[in-house]
Amino acid sequence: MARIGVISISDGRDYVHGGIAGFIRTAEDKLADRLGAAGHTVIRGSAPVSTNTLATSVAREVAAVGVDLTVLHYAVWAFPHFTMLAAGSLPGPLLLLSNVDPVQPGMVGMLAAGGALDQIGREHIRLWGDPDSAELIIQIGVHAKAAAAVASLRGATFGRIGGRPMGMNTAVANTDQWQRQFGIDVEEIDQWEIVRRAELADAGEKVKAREWLEQHANVHYDGEKLTPALLERQIGSYMAMRELIDEWNLDFTGIKGQPELTQYFATMDIAEALLNDPYDWNGPKESHVCATEADMDGALTMQLFKQIAHTPVLFADVRHYHSDRDIWDLCNSGQHATWFAARSDDPAENLARVHLYPEVFFFPAGGASVHHLAAPGEMTLGRLTRKDGAYRMQLMLGSFESYDEDTNQALMKQSTFEWPHAFARLDAPAEMFLSRFGANHIHAIPGDHRATVRTACSLLGVTLDEFTRA
Numbered sequence: 001m002a003r004i005g006v007i008s009i010s011d012g013r014d015y016v017h018g019g020i021a022g023f024i025r026t027a028e029d030k031l032a033d034r035l036g037a038a039g040h041t042v043i044r045g046s047a048p049v050s051t052n053t054l055a056t057s058v059a060r061e062v063a064a065v066g067v068d069l070t071v072l073h074y075a076v077w078a079f080p081h082f083t084m085l086a087a088g089s090l091p092g093p094l095l096l097l098s099n100v101d102p103v104q105p106g107m108v109g110m111l112a113a114g115g116a117l118d119q120i121g122r123e124h125i126r127l128w129g130d131p132d133s134a135e136l137i138i139q140i141g142v143h144a145k146a147a148a149a150v151a152s153l154r155g156a157t158f159g160r161i162g163g164r165p166m167g168m169n170t171a172v173a174n175t176d177q178w179q180r181q182f183g184i185d186v187e188e189i190d191q192w193e194i195v196r197r198a199e200l201a202d203a204g205e206k207v208k209a210r211e212w213l214e215q216h217a218n219v220h221y222d223g224e225k226l227t228p229a230l231l232e233r234q235i236g237s238y239m240a241m242r243e244l245i246d247e248w249n250l251d252f253t254g255i256k257g258q259p260e261l262t263q264y265f266a267t268m269d270i271a272e273a274l275l276n277d278p279y280d281w282n283g284p285k286e287s288h289v290c291a292t293e294a295d296m297d298g299a300l301t302m303q304l305f306k307q308i309a310h311t312p313v314l315f316a317d318v319r320h321y322h323s324d325r326d327i328w329d330l331c332n333s334g335q336h337a338t339w340f341a342a343r344s345d346d347p348a349e350n351l352a353r354v355h356l357y358p359e360v361f362f363f364p365a366g367g368a369s370v371h372h373l374a375a376p377g378e379m380t381l382g383r384l385t386r387k388d389g390a391y392r393m394q395l396m397l398g399s400f401e402s403y404d405e406d407t408n409q410a411l412m413k414q415s416t417f418e419w420p421h422a423f424a425r426l427d428a429p430a431e432m433f434l435s436r437f438g439a440n441h442i443h444a445i446p447g448d449h450r451a452t453v454r455t456a457c458s459l460l461g462v463t464l465d466e467f468t469r470a
C-alpha cells in the first residue's frame with residue numbers, strides 16, 4: 001500500500017476559517033480514517049491551510065516526510081492561491097479531492113484550484129465524493145499505488161548483462177530516453193562476469209541447491225545435455241547474478257544469454273526463473289525482475305508491473321496461436337518464474353509441477369529448461385513498446401487457462417514442450433494483436449491491474465494502446 005499525504009485547504013478570511021475549521025477537521029478525520037482502513041499510511045498536514053505561509057510550510061512538512069501522492073482536500077471554499085503555493089512545495093503527484101455537499105462549497109474550491117493549476121501547466125487529477133464511498137477510496141488507492149510504482153523507478157539501476165541478442169532490436173532501448181523519461185540508469189556488465197563468478201561460487205551451496213531442486217521438482221537427467229554438473233553450473237550462474245546484483249546495487253536485470261552462453265556455457269533458464277521467483281533453496285526472498293535476452297523494455301515493463309502487483313511477473317514469447325481454441329501459447333526458454341506453476345507461497349507446491357528437462361537443440365551448451373504450465377486465472381498482460389521512438393503501453397486483460405492433462409500435454413507438444421507454457425485467452429482478436437503488438441515478448445501479472453497501469457502511464461508520459469474485443 002502507499003504513503004498518502006492529506007492537506008486540507010481552507011478559506012483565507014480568519015473569521016470564516018474560524019467558523020469552518022471544525023467542519024474541515026471532521027471531514028479530514030473521516031478521509032484519513034478510510035484511507036488508513038484501506039491499508040495506506042496517511043501523513044496529515046499539521047494544520048488546515050488558511051494562510052499563504054501555512055500553504056508553503058505545511059506542504060514542505062508533508063513533502064519532507066516522503067509521500068507517494070498528496071491529496072489536497074477541499075471540504076469548504078478554499079482560496080486557490082493556497083493550492084498554488086502548496087503545489088510549489090510538493091514535487092510529487094497531486095490529487096485534488098472535494099466533497100459534494102451543498103452546505104459548504106468544497107467543489108467550487110476544487111474547480112478554482114484545479115483551473116489555476118491548469119493555467120500553469122501543473123498536472124493533477126481530480127476526484128470528488130464522500131470518503132464513505134468504497135469506490136472513491138479505491139480510486140484514490142489506484143492513484144497512490146501508481147504514483148508509488150512510478151516513484152520506485154526513478155533512481156533505479158538496470159543491470160544489462162551482455163547486449164543485443166540475435167539482432168533483437170526490440171530488446172534494446174535508448175539509455176538517454178530511460179534516464180529522461182523514467183529516471184533509470186543502465187549499468188553494462190559483460191557476460192564473462194557470470195562465467196567467472198559461477199565457477200568460483202561456493203561448491204557446497206551449489207550441491208544444496210541441486211538437491212533442493214531434485215527433492216521438490218522433477219529432474220530428468222539424460223547424462224548429456226542435463227547432468228548434475230550442468231545443473232550446478234546453472235545454479236552457479238544464479239549465485240553469480242545474486243553477487244552482481246548486490247555489488248552493483250542492481251534493481252532489475254537482463255541477461256543476453258544467446259548465443260554465447262547458450263552455445264558454450266549453459267542456458268540462463270534456472271538463474272532467470274529463480275531470480276524472478278519469491279524464493280530459492282535458502283527460503284523466501286524478494287522476487288527480482290530479470291529478463292532473458294537482456295530485453296530492456298521487457299524488463300522495464302516487468303519492473304513496473306512488479307511494483308504494481310507485488311508478485312513475480314511473467315516474461316514470455318508470444319509463441320503460438322491455437323486458432324481452433326482462440327488461445328495463445330506464451331512460452332519461452334526457461335524464463336518463467338516457477339511461482340506461476342501454482343502461484344503458491346509454498347515453493348514445494350509450485351516445484352512439484354515443474355520439470356527440469358534437458359535443453360533442446362537451440363542450446364548446444366545444455367542445462368535444464370524449466371518446464372511447467374502456468375496456473376489458470378485472470379491476468380493483466382502488456383508491454384512497453386516504442387512507436388517511432390515514443391513509448392506506449394500495449395495493454396490488455398486476459399486469462400490463463402488449463403485443460404485436462406491430455407489436452408494440456410498435446411497443446412504444449414505442438415511448440416517446444418520442454419519450455420514453460422501459459423495458455424492465454426486475450427481480450428483481443430488475433431488479427432488485432434498480430435497486426436499491432438510491437439514485440440515478440442509479452443508480460444503478465446495476476447488480476448486486473450489495468451486502472452493502476454493506466455494511471456502509472458499517465459504519470460510517466462507514456463501513451464496507452466489498449467486492446468479489447470469490446
Ligand SMILES: C[C@H](O)[C@@H](O)[C@@H](O)C(=O)CO
Binds near residue numbers: 258332333440
Ligand atoms: C529459438 C530462440 O533461440 C528463442 O530464444 C526464441 O524463441 C526467443 O525466445 C525469441 O524471443
